[in-house]
Amino acid sequence: MDHPPRYAVLFRTHVWDSFIERQFARLRQIVRHGDVHIVANNTAGTCPPVAGLPFMTFTESELEAMGLARGGEGEMLWNNVDYALYYFMKACPDYDYYILFEYDVMANIDLDAVMAKVLDDRADLVGTTKGPPLKNWWFRQTCADVYPEDDVVKMLLPLGIFSNRAVRFLFEKRLSMSARLPDGSARNWPHCEAFIPTELSLAGFKLAELSSYGAIERYSHEPAYLEDDVKTPAVDEFIHPVLDTSRYIASAIRYEGRPETYFIPGSPFRRKLARFPRGFYMPLLRDAFRRRFVSLNQKLRRLLAEWYGSVRSGRVPSIFH
Known part of the structure; x- marks a missing residue:
């Protein structure tokens, strides 16, 4: 060419x-x-x-x-x-x-x-x-x-x-x-x-x-x-990615795997959100807490079911030793 x-x-x-x-x-x-x-x-x-x-x-x-x-x-x-x-x-x-x-x-x-x-x-x-x-x-x-x-x-x-x-x-x-x-x-x-x-x-x-x-x-x-x-x-x-305020907040919350760190003073996640008024992010944060609770609850149920099944079979999983 x-x-x-x-x-x-x-x-x-x-x-x-x-x-x-x-x-x-x-x-x-x-x-x-x-x-x-x-x-x-x-x-x-x-x-x-x-x-x-x-x-x-x-x-x-x-x-x-x-x-x-x-x-x-x-x-x-x-x-x-x-x-x-x-x-x-x-x-x-x-x-x-x-x-x-x-x-x-x-x-x-x-x-x-x-x-x-x-x-x-x-x-x-x-x-x-x-x-x-x-x-x-x-x-x-x-x-x-x-x-x-x-x-x-x-x-x-x-x-x-x-x-x-x-x-x-x-x-x-x-x-x-x-x-x-x-x-x-x-x-x-x-x-x-x-x-x-x-x-x-x-x-x-x-x-x-x-x-x-x-x-x-x-x-x-x-x-x-x-x-x-x-x-x-x-x-x-x-x-990349460059976002406006509303999209930036949504992205920060979406990619935070442990939203509960918001309650730790000085945590990176809390600092990231603290620059904005609470009303900008609290509804999304509440949804993230809800999803996190459901996820942890499901994980706990799986672990308990595994433990119960192992006890019945006479074999206790290593995580409970």
């Missing part, structure tokens, strides 16, 4: 509000020659097109009409962020590269310069493999009976850069996998952050690390960063 890459940035969201609009405006500031599009899941009707903005909306039924399955547990697009990529490419197939850019990513970088380097590197996928080792990765279990364990590759992809040929290849693979799901021949459904890098790696595509193009010290799945704290990221830095 002897010309600068023609690329599209897909700002992915499922809702539109003032925070999402600010994030979109920030994205536009770092793109000079690429085309920026809002690619929105409007299944719930929470993200209709906004006049004057480059919107492309879709629904889950439209994705299914393309032959894509509702694979994985929970929300269709949570398991399959790549579906938005296929939907957009079907309408706009001629870009050299496509960038999936989640609404909670913030970057202070020249994306044109990044894409020129990606082209020089002949990379087909750019993401990051940082995070827990594969053996401790939650989504590893979605790959069981689909890929040999040694073949599985994981990548965090709130920002993912894809070559045209990589998107076409992945789309065909997802269609093939979708066709096998109803008859039971596809017993598991690999989460997108395993499916994408694993399939491309197995097929010989070139994978590259996002850290080759910018700093990622504050780029992970959590902890979240409050929008007001990172209004000016470092030069050439990617940050």
Whole structure:
């Protein structure tokens, strides 16, 4: 390719509000020659097109009409962020590269310069493999009976850069996998952050690390960063997730496995919430306490049932010795 890459940035969201609009405006500031599009899941009707903005909306039924399955547990697009990529490419197939850019990513970088380097590197996928080792990765279990364990590759992809040929290849693979799901021949459904890098790696595509193009010290799945704290990221830095106040509080509570530490003066969790008025977080915190109590109660019941069964059989579990 002897010309600068023609690329599209897909700002992915499922809702539109003032925070999402600010994030979109920030994205536009770092793109000079690429085309920026809002690619929105409007299944719930929470993200209709906004006049004057480059919107492309879709629904889950439209994705299914393309032959894509509702694979994985929970929300269709949570398991399959790549579906938005296929939907957009079907309408706009001629870009050299496509960038999936989640609404909670913030970057202070020249994306044109990044894409020129990606082209020089002949990379087909750019993401990051940082995070827990594969053996401790939650989504590893979605790959069981689909890929040999040694073949599985994981990548965090709130920002993912894809070559045209990589998107076409992945789309065909997802269609093939979708066709096998109803008859039971596809017993598991690999989460997108395993499916994408694993399939491309197995097929010989070139994978590259996002850290080759910018700093990622504050780029992970959590902890979240409050929008007001990172209004000016470092030069050439990617940050994720960046959230407004209400989303930040919800994220902090969701990822705290022991919400009872709120009652410990000076605990990191208490300090994180203490900067906000109690009314902002107490309803969510009460829900977290309730879920924690139910979880601990269920665990205790299982342990007592195990102990009772062991006593009846004359064998006391080691945890009770």
